[in-house]
Amino acid sequence: MPLEPRAQTLLKTLVERYIAEGQPVGSRVLSKLSKLDLSPATIRNIMADLEEMGFVASPHTSAGRIPTPRGFRVFVDTLLTVQPVSENSIESSLQLSTQVGQPQKIISNAAQMLSSLTQFAGVVLAPQHESAFSQIEFLRLSEKRILLVIVTPNGDVQNRLLLTEADYTPAQLNEAANYINRHYSGLSFNEIRLRLQNELREIHSDLTKLMQTAIEAGDETITGSTEDVVIAGENNLLNVHDFTYDLNSLRKLFAMFEQKTELMQLLDISSKASGIQIYIGGDSQLVPMDDMSVVTAPYQVNGKIVGTLGVIGPTRMAYQKIIPIVDITARLLSNALSHARSISDND
Structure with missing residues (x-):
């Protein structure tokens, strides 16, 4: 059921104050900040209704209230006022245009800049490369040891040692x-x-096994030559009290960065959605920690979505600033990678 206007104003005021201060917010503070001409009793009644609906909660140690994951969800979906951010300032900081022809460097730069601008962790799910090749060679190193040399269409050279039965x-x-x-x-x-x-039957059967082995090894070599997920600024989260107050939370956080499985699942799902996505811990099953939020946006190459980027931080993050930073960075990354692709195609 939609919240009535006074309740919306009070919830918005409470969330914004909690994001800024990290402390429970009392009725007196809400009365002052919301600028509503309401009696303290009326404000308390409205807050009691919000608590009953599951949008705010009362910690045991305070008479004030804090937003719940459901309250944060309502805030970011319907009450948030996004602050404008200068695209030029991000573009000059990101310096994507100086990295033409180096897609992996561009992606790494984007993750670093998301981290720098937000003081949280920046993350980019890299495009999944088609494991194409322009030429391969076999070099006999010794008995049953062969070096597979793969030249990709853009000129990269990858090597793989093959141990053969024959x-x-x-x-x-x-x-x-x-x-x-x-x-x-x-x-x-x-x-x-x-x-x-179907086609290998045309050549001598002694070579069939070798060629099959080479194709499997070549696929693994090319697809494994770039990082699936690029993360920057994990150490910034050591300065966030929401994570560091509890050693168990800290362990969970860095286990997520080390294993990357849950993070890749979230980013892969968000790449199939359009526009900005906000995943709030306690509200989304994709976020492994209740105190964590992830703001993501897909990016494109020549109009086709190929990956996702985002910011990982506490649920108590300044969404009004983070959202435009993520949105603009996704557009800039799309432009830079598309430009790099066109340069590569013309070489």
Whole structure:
């Protein structure tokens, strides 16, 4: 049920005060800050109603109230007034334009800048690269030890050591490499894998196992050559009392950064949504800690969503400032990566 205007004003005032001070907010303070011409008794009655509806709670140690996760959700969804942020100031700080042609550096820069601007942790889910190649070579190192050399379409070179069951001659290795380059150059390893089953019967069976091994290893090498999640500023969260007051919370926090599984799941889901998404601990099952919130936005390359970026901080964060920073950074990252892609395609 929608809140009546006076209740909305008081809830908004309480959340903003709690974000700023981190302390329970009493009726007297609410009366002064909200500028509502209401008696203290009326304010107490409205706050009691808000508490009954689950939007605020009363800590045992204070007569004041704090917002619950549900109260924070109402605040960010319907009551928040976003503060304008200069896009030029973020762009000059981010310096994405100086990193043309270096997508991984651009992504790392974006995470660093989100952290710097918010004093929380910045995070970017990197694009999942198609594991395409332009050329491969096999180099015989010794008996049953082969070096697989992969050249990607943008000129990167990746190496992978293969341990084989058979001992292949240089002529056999050359034959296998020539076959793969002639038939599959420019395709992703995943596409090749789907075609190999029917096509490998055309060549000598002794090389079938080698080529299958090379395709699997090549896929793992290319897809594993970049970080899935780039995180910057984790140490900023050591200065946030909401996390550091409890050793168990701190352990949970850094376990999340180390394992990254829960974080990747949240970012992957948010990349399928449009625009800014706000995940509040205690309200969203995707956030592993009650005192944590994550503000995310998807970013694009040439109009196609390829990843997500965001800010990780306490539930008691200044959403009105964080949201435009995340939104603008996503747009700038999209522009920089699209520009880098066009430069690469024209080279």
